[in-house]
Amino acid sequence: MPHNKATPQDTLDKLTLALDSGAFVDVRRMLNGLPPADIAHLLESSPPKFRNILWKLIEVDLEGEVLGELSDDLQADFLSRMDAAEVATITESLEDDDIADILQQLPDRVTREVLNAMDYQDRARLERVMHYPDDVAGGLMNTDAITIRARLTLDVVLRYLRRHEEIPEMTDNLIVVNRSDQFIGLLPLRTLLVADPSATVREMMATDVDPIPVNTPDDEVARLFERNDWVSAPVVDDSGKLLGRITIDDVIDVIREDADHSFMSMAGLDEEEDTFAPVSKAAPRRAIWLGINLATAFIAAAAINMFHDTIEKVVALAVLMPIVASMGGIAGTQTLTVLVRGIAMGQVGKNNQTWLLTREVTIGFLNGILWAAVVAVAASLWFDDWHIGLIIAAAMMINLVTAAFTGAALPLLLTRFNIDPALAGGVILTTVTDVVGFVAFLGLATLFYA
Amino acid sequence: MPHNKATPQDTLDKLTLALDSGAFVDVRRMLNGLPPADIAHLLESSPPKFRNILWKLIEVDLEGEVLGELSDDLQADFLSRMDAAEVATITESLEDDDIADILQQLPDRVTREVLNAMDYQDRARLERVMHYPDDVAGGLMNTDAITIRARLTLDVVLRYLRRHEEIPEMTDNLIVVNRSDQFIGLLPLRTLLVADPSATVREMMATDVDPIPVNTPDDEVARLFERNDWVSAPVVDDSGKLLGRITIDDVIDVIREDADHSFMSMAGLDEEEDTFAPVSKAAPRRAIWLGINLATAFIAAAAINMFHDTIEKVVALAVLMPIVASMGGIAGTQTLTVLVRGIAMGQVGKNNQTWLLTREVTIGFLNGILWAAVVAVAASLWFDDWHIGLIIAAAMMINLVTAAFTGAALPLLLTRFNIDPALAGGVILTTVTDVVGFVAFLGLATLFYA
Known part of the structure; x- marks a missing residue:
């Protein structure tokens, strides 16, 4: 109950x-x-x-x-x-x-x-x-598959099964192999239970399922299971010989881990990170990530330092400059997130990269116009100086378009060099948006106020 | 092949x-x-x-x-x-x-x-x-379950199945119900195929499986499937009446969507966001998120503006202040990410909240000491002024501890008010770390240089 x-x-x-x-x-x-x-x-x-x-x-x-x-x-x-x-x-x-x-x-x-x-x-x-x-x-498979030969009748298969103490869990198909143990088809239990017992396995087996080659990457295995709604699937070597089978419970673990990986990587964390790891384990791991970010923060600081004299003249610039940098970071992260997910789902390829890049830059441009206008008005009123409004608006436009382009191009580039875009993308991106944001804003201001 | x-x-x-x-x-x-x-x-x-x-x-x-x-x-x-x-x-x-x-x-x-x-x-x-x-x-279930009665022998069940054109996909169990259609057990096909045909369903059925109440939230359904390695499971109403069954393919969709949700929400995006949405759809959605972040950026700017005079005196402060804010943001995001994942996995509860909060603050404190020391040396050498080194070190400590506390407490608090911590957490967190970072650094500097 x-x-x-x-x-x-x-x-x-x-x-x-x-x-x-x-x-x-x-x-x-x-x-x-x-x-x-x-x-x-x-x-x-x-x-x-x-x-x-x-x-x-x-x-x-x-x-x-x-x-x-x-x-x-x-x-x-x-x-x-x-x-x-x-x-x-x-x-x-x-x-x-x-x-x-x-x-x-x-x-x-x-x-x-x-x-x-x-x-x-x-x-x-x-x-x-x-x-x-x-x-x-190969690393996901079990060797507990029940195999049968194609020439048997279903009746013989049924009697053969009865000799088993137990059929392994998640068995939805019996695997049909030839005398060299090569995969030739699947006999679903669903078929076995309703088909005419005098029919042969060969007549009733499904042959339209491709077995999984043993070296297929696990995320590709997960996609195959998801697309075909499999409960289990046979694994074969290069010669087509049956090695074992993969079951959906192990595939779900792969799906979880991949999703976790993207999520945790964006914060420089490992997907296997134990939520309750003791301080002695968690602190050093996080320290490394903070160190990398500290180095990039110093790069941004060095960019600001180039405009030391201008800031001295117009302190309002120091007040407003984080706005330009932070908006670039947010816009870039949005683009990066969409691309990282699209790549992880296998949606992004040669044929649509240019389209995506163009779309992201267009979005950056349009949202740049919108928020640059708002910021221009707000800054002009705040400091009672419409020059500073114009300068921050121009810098914001430059940074949002740069952010969109970098957020889209970076994961495509990193993936090509087999670098994980979820892990490395964020750090590189915010370094770019910080530096471009500060330099655009303070640089334009220097041209004007110098 | x-x-x-x-x-x-x-x-x-x-x-x-x-x-x-x-x-x-x-x-x-x-x-x-x-x-x-x-x-x-x-x-x-x-x-x-x-x-x-x-x-x-x-x-x-x-x-x-x-x-x-x-x-x-x-x-x-x-x-x-x-x-x-x-x-x-x-x-x-x-x-x-x-x-x-x-x-x-x-x-x-x-x-x-x-x-x-x-x-x-x-x-x-x-x-x-x-x-x-x-x-x-209830929203995940299908009504295609094959039901049987407990008093039948397995032999009769086998003949009954043979009368079906087809057994529905993902059928691993027949569902045993009483005459009021109430769930009483499951007969796995695995059992049906090996057990003595003269045994009754009642003798062979599994009764240790709890059916899923129809109003169970989908993430809880996913957890039940994952923990028990189910392929399908019966769904019942309050009176125990069988309403339908849920199959693993729909559960995988739930797992994917939940994982996507956490990932996309951190960038203010929706998990249903179409990777190839046209500009006209994608731009307005993103604009809202940028607008929210713009408002928080102005709050941070206002915090800086309070120390206008100090910056005018010591421009190096403007150069260094983004370092303090950004390190707080990174440290806080790490904590937030660990907590959001822990909450999503159902690992965080009353009994371990205090432990987690304490651990995070301890990590923040230890990493604070480490990187504060590094920053102190770097800043002192850069500006040839060890006062500024001490000031930035103290501000960094304050901000990293605050970031750790906020990153941990915020998702716990938001969850209690049924607000999605993945969506709202990041914005609130970085506002806190920006404001605390700027105020701590510039405030200490004002005390010293004023």
């Missing part, structure tokens, strides 16, 4: 209370009654101190699954305190791609020990997955 | 060439050979002019599915040019939730006409879905 399910946040609040009062028995019972993903969420939502207590209270046979659901940062943290035997026990129940992810976080020595502690079959299967980096199809 | 599949971008480039050379017949053939989601992607990746030509070349019986895959903005655009009869024809082949989304975009008059053009059953089913806003479980 539907009931008002407690949200994880409620559970966490309750657990915190119980922990605070030292009622560990209650905490242990509550905790181990939750699905592994919820336990992982609780760990990720807890400050470090609670996190360690909670981890110790989790039952050993749940630890593997919980670990598989954690972010890389946290996985590494917990793993670093285990020895090879513990890791081997804990990961036993996991899917190949999850074990591979975990093993790849460990020092090579430990990984080898863990692999040695496994039986031959498990090891061979795992090594197949670990062979691939985790950002291509 | 695997082959190097042309990427959509390649296809688009080829289409553009063909369009440019007026080879419409080729374009029509290429276009209509693509899956609907790819056609939708092409439309979304095209400037308006091409878009309209492409749309006209799509075969009528594909139009509905293509429309269902488009973003709201583009849907509305194409729909506005159709009459009710066209809309009714086009949407016939779609799933309920997609039709409901489309109809909700139309003027009420047209929606009524479209509904009237449908047969009674379709209309009744649709009205059930349209009854709910599209950001809760």
Whole structure:
């Protein structure tokens, strides 16, 4: 029956209370009654101190699954305190791609020990997955696909399935292979259940689905799943041999991570950044980003300094100059954001770059006219000097058009050099808009007031 | 066989060439050979002019599915040019939730006409879905679930399924209901295919899955799917009556939109923003955001103006002041970004808010010390005046701590008042860091140099 399910946040609040009062028995019972993903969420939502207590209270046979659901940062943290035997026990129940992810976080020595502690079959299967980096199809796949041959009748397939203890989760298709294990088609369970049992697999299988080449980048895998509404898809090597299958749950992780990446990068942060990282971890990471921005701030300051004498004569310039720079930053960031998203979604290519660039510059120009007029009036009234109004209006126009052009051209250029535009774009952009803003405004003022 | 599949971008480039050379017949053939989601992607990746030509070349019986895959903005655009009869024809082949989304975009008059053009059953089913806003479980559901009764044997269920022409896509479970249509459990196809055919549904069904209440917010639905690795899930009303089911493809759209929302909001943009919106649409939307930021820039300017006389005396202050403000903005944005993501992921609650706030202020303080020291040395050397070094160091400390506190407290506060922290947070934050940065630096300087 539907009931008002407690949200994880409620559970966490309750657990915190119980922990605070030292009622560990209650905490242990509550905790181990939750699905592994919820336990992982609780760990990720807890400050470090609670996190360690909670981890110790989790039952050993749940630890593997919980670990598989954690972010890389946290996985590494917990793993670093285990020895090879513990890791081997804990990961036993996991899917190949999850074990591979975990093993790849460990020092090579430990990984080898863990692999040695496994039986031959498990090891061979795992090594197949670990062979691939985790950002291509090969690193996302499992080897649990059920394969069948095309000459069988559906009736035989049904009887074959009945001999299984269990069909793997997220199995929507059986994979049809030839005698060299090459992919030739898919037999959806949906078809198997309604089609005539005397028909053969060959007659009923779907052959219009292209399998995923093992080296396909993970974001391309995600796009394929999204466009085709797949639940699972076969992965093949260059010769068409079936290597495994990818399931939608792993694809969702890719989608989340990619989206997180764009969002966090704009602030110089890593998508794996742990929300509750201790100060000792978070502070140094952020410090680097602040340092880079400090260097660019000094560049902007140097630009201002060129007009030292003019500012001395007309202090109003110092009052107004941040307006020009900041408006450029905002306009440029808007353009940059639209382009970064468009590139991430695979919408931007050779054929539409010029159109986009032209549109952005046009928008910059039109909004430049609008807000330059407003600023001109406001500044003229404020300082009772219509010259300064004209000067700031002209500088604003120059900076908004520059901002639009830079915001659009920069991500296109950075992408071409394989530099992440979400990470590097913002810093370069604001440096440009600051410098151009200050130089345009103070430069024009110098021409006039000198 | 695997082959190097042309990427959509390649296809688009080829289409553009063909369009440019007026080879419409080729374009029509290429276009209509693509899956609907790819056609939708092409439309979304095209400037308006091409878009309209492409749309006209799509075969009528594909139009509905293509429309269902488009973003709201583009849907509305194409729909506005159709009459009710066209809309009714086009949407016939779609799933309920997609039709409901489309109809909700139309003027009420047209929606009524479209509904009237449908047969009674379709209309009744649709009205059930349209009854709910599209950001809760009810708005995401379809009514195509296959339901069975608990007393049947699996053998009977198998024969019952065989009477279906087709089992709906993404069917991983049959839904078990009682005679009042209330949800009582799920029978996975995986179980049906391996379990003893003489067993009853009641014996084999899973009863540990909670159905989704119809008014559950869509982001909560997404979290449930992610945590439980669901492919589909039943939706029920308050009395436990089954209303429909949600499938993972619609959940992925929710995940994408939520992530997009956070990313775009930070630049004052809407997640539905069309990458290729014409200037006439994009410029006014952006202008509003620029206007809001202009107002805050004037507030910062007014803060500077209070120290007019001090700047006149020491122009170096005007040169250095943007450094203090900009470092505050960067540090605050980092904190804001971490908090906004944490809130979006449901990680932040009463029990850890204080911990987070304390950690952020501590980080602000530590990085404040670090970079204040660097700035102090740099400024002292530059202007050959160690007083100015000390003043800027103190101002930097004050601003970085303020930035950390504001960046953390602001999203918590805004969320409590149901204001979107990703949208409003950035503007308020940079206003605070600008004003505090300028006032701290120029104020301290005034105390010293006056």
